Amino acid sequence: MIRTDTGVFMDRDGLINVPPPPEDRYILHPDTFKLMPGIAEAIRLLNERNIPVAVVTNQKGVAIGKVSEATLHRIHQRMVELLAAENASVQHIQYCPHREEDQCNCRKPLPGMLIKAAAALNLQTETCWMIGDQPRDLEAGRAAGCRTLLVGSATAPEGLADLHLSHTQQLPHWIKQNFPFQTER
Ligand SMILES: [Mg+2]
Numbered sequence: 001m002i003r004t005d006t007g008v009f010m011d012r013d014g015l016i017n018v019p020p021p022p023e024d025r026y027i028l029h030p031d032t033f034k035l036m037p038g039i040a041e042a043i044r045l046l047n048e049r050n051i052p053v054a055v056v057t058n059q060k061g062v063a064i065g066k067v068s069e070a071t072l073h074r075i076h077q078r079m080v081e082l083l084a085a086e087n088a089s090v091q092h093i094q095y096c097p098h099r100e101e102d103q104c105n106c107r108k109p110l111p112g113m114l115i116k117a118a119a120a121l122n123l124q125t126e127t128c129w130m131i132g133d134q135p136r137d138l139e140a141g142r143a144a145g146c147r148t149l150l151v152g153s154a155t156a157p158e159g160l161a162d163l164h165l166s167h168t169q170q171l172p173h174w175i176k177q178n179f180p181f182q183t184e185r
Contacts (some may be wrong), residue, residue: 003126004180008046009114009141010090011132012057015039015151016079019133026061040086042171047089049179054092054117054138055079056130058108062097069097078133092117103107107130108169109139114146131171135160145167 006175013019013027018025018034027033046053047049047179061067062113067075070176076093083089096106106112130141138160150161165174172173 001085005122005130007052007054007118007121007123007125008126009054009056009117009130009144009146010043011108011134011137012055012079012095014133015131015137016055023066026059026066027075028061028067030074030145033075033078034083035079035086036168037170038167038171040083040088042168042175044089045172045175047087049175049181050122051179052091052121053089053115054094054121056108056109056113056117057093057095057110058105058136059095060099061099062095063099063102070099072119075149090113092120109136109143111144114140118144 006085010016016039016109017027020035024109031078043053059067059072062072072095074134094117096104096113098104098107114130116127118128127148128146130137130146131149131151132138134154135156138150138156142160147162148160150156150164151171153166165171
């Protein structure tokens, strides 16, 4: 039996879904949650390879009263439904509801959510990838010991990203090239 402890941690806004408009700063309602091109296929390809996917998302809007936790759960339910419609699923969701000044250990660039998700899914962070659209996602990944993939137009300091793809539409090809099929976990 082949076993793998590999998993993929994914940022939410700007990677899984179209980022919120600048004037809102946060996704405020399930109806405004739209998947990025290629992301459902990417997650489905990981599912087919038995590679667990965990969402790790900063949601400061909860701390500052822009989004209630109940609404955040409905938004995540919408995410799950949109992915399911394309035969894709995430295995774990972690969100950080804090502000910088709350001094939590989960707000990216800190690695707390990745550590928790890895424990929940029984993953070895050293063999996992952290994928995000912002340098702080990669910093969290590095701090957890993961490999790091930057997707999108942002730039990261030298050495922070192991790989950079310019668009989510490139993710399915990258997964096909880099993740073999695993028969069992
Ligand atoms: Mg993001």
